[in-house]
Amino acid sequence: MNQELIDLAVxxxxxxxxxxxxxxxxxxxxxPVGDTLHSVDRALAAVRKGRDYLGQHPEVVTAAVAILVVLKPSRLWRWTKRGFLAWRTWRMLRRELFALGLSPRP
Incomplete structure (x- = not known):
């Protein structure tokens, strides 16, 4: 019996x-995956910080839009279309990630 316990312990x-x-x-x-994820986390934190800043200071956004309108209205239209496309793509991606169970909310 003792030999069996010794064998099990070994x-x-x-x-x-x-x-x-x-x-x-x-x-x-x-x-490498951990390093990459750390970099992505830092980038996302910077984006969130910028979003929060712009949410607290809407005058910055208003001033930027006013400058764009004064300088080049055609550029404003082009960038508006690009922004709308990016926003729609982001919404679709979030819905798909939620459907796959990879995101907490749609």
Whole structure:
């Protein structure tokens, strides 16, 4: 009976060592993914900070639009169309991600 317990303890030790090695290997292999995700998180934080700033200071948006209208109305129209297309694409992408269960809200 004691030999069986010893064998089980030895096997458990081997398995724990194997798990530890697999975790280390996985950590090394996922390092580039983690670095990329960290960069994306920083970029998203910057975008959110800018969005919050513009939400608190709508006069900045108004001034920018006024300047665009005065300088080049045709450019304003072109950028408005591009912005609308980007907004529609973003909404569609959010709906698809929600449908796939990858986003908390549509």
């Amino acid at each position: 096997e458990r030790g081997r398995l724990l060592e194997r798990i530890s090695m697999q975790r280390q290997l996985l950590e090394q292999q996922l390092q």
